[in-house]
Amino acid sequence: MPESHPSEATRFRFSMDDYIAVDGKAYRPVSVDRRGHILRGLEPDGDGPLAEFRHEDLYALHVDGRLTVRPGWLGAGAFQARRRSDAENLADLPETEQHTILWRAEWCDRFLQMEKDLPSMTRSDRAMTLAIPQIHAAVATLEAAWQGQGGRRARAGSKVAVSHPPSPATLRRWLRLYQAAGYNAVGLRENWRRCGNRLPRADGDSHAFALAGARAFLDSRQPTRRMVYDSYLAELEDENRRREEAGGPLLAKVSPRTFNRHISNLDPFQVQCGREGVDAARRKHRITAAGLQVIRPLQRVEIDECNLSLQVLLTAAGAWARLTAEQKRLVERTRAWVTLAIDAATRCIVALRVFADPPSSASAIAAIEMAIFDKTHLGQVASAQSPWNMCGLIEEVVTDSGSAFIARETKTVLTSLGIRSMNPPAKMPEMRARVERVFGTLQGHFVKYFSGQTFENVVIRGDYDAQGNASIDMGELNRTLVRWVVDAYHCSAHEGLAGETPASAWRRLTAKYGVTPPPDARTRRSVFGLSCTRHIQGKGVRVLGIHYQSPELQRLRRSTPEVEVRVDRFDLGEISVKAGDGWLTVKPAVPGLNLHRVTWWEWTATAADLRRRHADAASLGIPVVREALSTIRREGLAAAERAELGSPIIGEEALERAEKDLFLSFAFQDDGTRGADLLEGVPQVADQQQAVHPTPLAPARHGPDPADDPNWKHFQRDQFEIHDEDEE
Known part of the structure; x- marks a missing residue:
């Protein structure tokens, strides 16, 4: 029987170089124990006070979208990468x-x-x-x-570069x-992009002498860069004195900046060996050392895809005999594609997507996104009795060399999130033994958990012309598989865990090691968001009938009138607009229109409902929109679609189609309400978490928020008014 237990918060793991922000206030990790994390505030003038956050409070902050974590952000390597790129x-x-x-x-x-x-x-x-x-x-x-x-x-014979x-x-x-x-x-x-006058200020002999001096940085006494530079200046003075006495050319002095660049260009592994010893260097640079045993949750996640025979499943479930002849003919020619991800340490399935279409980079990216983020809502929609709260940033993804996994789009997502990817050679499934075994269990055992009647519901028939309209209900198949994963597989003894269940292993190992929190909303938008191109107008940019506006956006309009926009289908409360090599975060411009945590599915369902009930209205008041949206969420009319169980992957084409079909003439009337939450009082999945406040360990000092743009900080909405002649 599946074990039952109350939902437990996932324990997060931080490194000392992580940047953490809670409600916009910046922190860095100090220590962790069984109770929670001790964080130190980051103030403009130095370190701030200490604060304690319990593990369950940090999880609640993450669920509520108030926790931002940027792994390694404060480290030297990340700084060097940002500085260069x-x-x-x-x-x-x-x-x-x-x-x-x-x-x-x-x-x-x-x-x-x-x-x-x-x-x-x-x-x-x-x-x-x-x-x-x-x-x-x-x-x-x-x-x-x-x-x-x-x-x-690409097709055979096509030309590639x-x-x-x-x-x-x-x-x-x-x-x-x-x-x-x-x-x-x-x-x-x-x-x-930084090309310009780069003529050397010193000759080759001078640079060679400086480089030799820079190698003094590789000393077990760990001198500072300034100490090494001062030593170089003293040696340079002695060397030039000897050259002057011998009548030779003098060496030029390099600047501290150039000398520091010589130090930075030293091999990091050699630097670590010289300053901290070989053992410490090998531990730090583990990518070039022997492989480590998988011990932590999400340290290694294996992802694969397989072609699932529905006829085999229905026959094993005892449902085949009760199907009609036309249903059998349909099932015989139907196969579903399953993309699955399993955590190597705990054997928990962290992603499961079923598609009617063959695998592509879109299906691989959808599985990666599902593996990283909390899946509690998916379990609830599938009527699972146990929680599916496994989430966190993955350290390494292992896949085969299928085209969906080695696609540039998939590689871009993994690299943007800092996830290492490994593609073992073809015909070596033993390199992905865990996920291969799960596929065998999936096809051979999970049907025993359900009755034949359940699987009969996978095949649905139309109201007329039964043979011509019979189809496979991918949503029901997805929900059935999710219930098997969450209630049966996760809660059953696993041979590879010495009889422990995957759910128990997840709780035990996350309590011991923790996991890195999933990316924040801004990063999720930039990596997984829907992309579209929009013109910046006087009212801002219009996406799904909503105008998004900010002063920075209008400044960008002067130089870049057409911009790339990213939209998070799970939260329309903000969008990201491409500005140079970064992104602007822009909110809705209509006062009273707060779409925080309103999803694509809720918003499009609301638009369809309003279009049907108010077809003759030129524009709609905010109270009307609020009432329709609240009804959609209260009655759960878009909950199943939000879970994306069996539904097609939403891409750029779906966004443009929605713009054309639903929002072409969609407009609002300003009711004067400022910042009112459209969903105030409407229950949401995460609303049962109580407000979280850190426990200060020292008197708090309040400084400016380092995560905020100072220009936006002093912006008042009633002071910002733009009239565009081509829109009036």
Whole structure:
């Protein structure tokens, strides 16, 4: 029998370099114990007071969208990557640069893997010349796959472009940049955009002398950069004195900035060895050391896809005999594609999506998103009795070399989130043994958990012309599979866990190690959001009938009238607008229109309802919209669609179709209400969490919020009014 237990909060894990913001106030981690985390506030003038957050409070803040975590943000590697690339993650860069950076990262990752596997592999010209052709063959195959459409391979005979391989010197330079950026791919971005007068201020001998002095930084006494530079100046003075006495040319002094650049260009592994010892270096740079055993939740997640035979399932469930002849003919020719992700440490299934269409990059990305974020709502829609609250940022994703997983779009998502990806060679399923075994269990055992009647409902018939209108109910199949995962598989003893259930293993290991929280709303929008292009008008940008506006957006309008926009289908309360290499966060412009946590499905259902009931109205008042939206949510009319169980993946085409069909003439009347929540008083999944306040461990000092834009801070809505002649 499945075990039952109350829903428990997932315990989060932070590193000392993580940036954490709670309701906009910035913190950094200090310590953690069984009770919770101790965080120190970050103030403009230095460190702020300590505050304690219990584990359950942090989880509640995450569910409510009030917790922001940027892993490694405060670390030297992340700073170096941002400094070099002027971008936070790969999704912020133009598509052409994304391709180049992904290509370079593949070269670096594959060479680092060869260094790990082959003790004889070095970074000498001779060794790298032998390795480059092997890497080029694999990367060229991957690069050709990237040129397919939607993650599907290009047709045989079609022409593809393959980039020329790098030289050993170029590959070594990429490796240094990659390691200095903490293995963040954006650190591989070229600096051509900063081209200008770069003539050297010192000759080669002077730079060689400075470089030799910079190597004094590799000292176990751990001198500071300033100490090493002062020592270099003293040695330079002595060397020039000797040269002057011998009548030779004097060496030029390099600036502190140039000297620091010499230090930064030293191999990070060598720096770590010299300053902290070989053992510490190997632990820190584990990507080039021996593999680690999987012990933490979400340390390794295996993802795969399989073709599911509905006839086999229905027959095993005892439902086949009760189907009509036309239903049997339909089922015989129908197969569903299942994309599944399993956590290696706990054996918990963290994502399960069933599609009627063949796999693509869109289905792979949908599974990755599902694996990262909380799935409590999905379990509720499927009527599961146990919680499906497994969530967190994945450390490493392991897939096969299917076109959906090696597609450029999929690689961009993983790289933007800082998730390592591994694609074992083909015909080696033992490298993904856990997910392969789950597929066997899926097809052989899960039907025993349900009656034949349940599976009869998977096949539905139309009201007329039964043979012509019979179809497979993918939503019912998805809900059935979710109930099996959450109530049966997660709560049954697992041989690979020595008899422990996956749900119990998740609770035990998250209590011991924790997990990195999922990305915040802004990052989710930029990585997983729907993309569209809009013109900036006097009222801002219009998406799904809503005008979004801000002063920064209007300033952007002067230089870039047409912009890329990202929309989170789970929260229409904000959108992201591309501005250079970053994103602006913009809110709705209509006073009284607060769409915080209103989903795509609730909003489109509301628009359809209003269009049907108020077809003759030129514009609608906010109270009318509020009442319709509240009814949709209160009655749960869009809950199943929000769960995306069996529904097609929403893409850019669906957004543009909704604009045309529902919002072409959609307009609001301003009722004068300022900032009223359209869903005030309407129950939501996370509303049962109580308000969370940190426990101060010292007298609190309040400073400016580092996460806010200072220009927006002083902006008052009633002071901002723009009239556009072409809109009046």
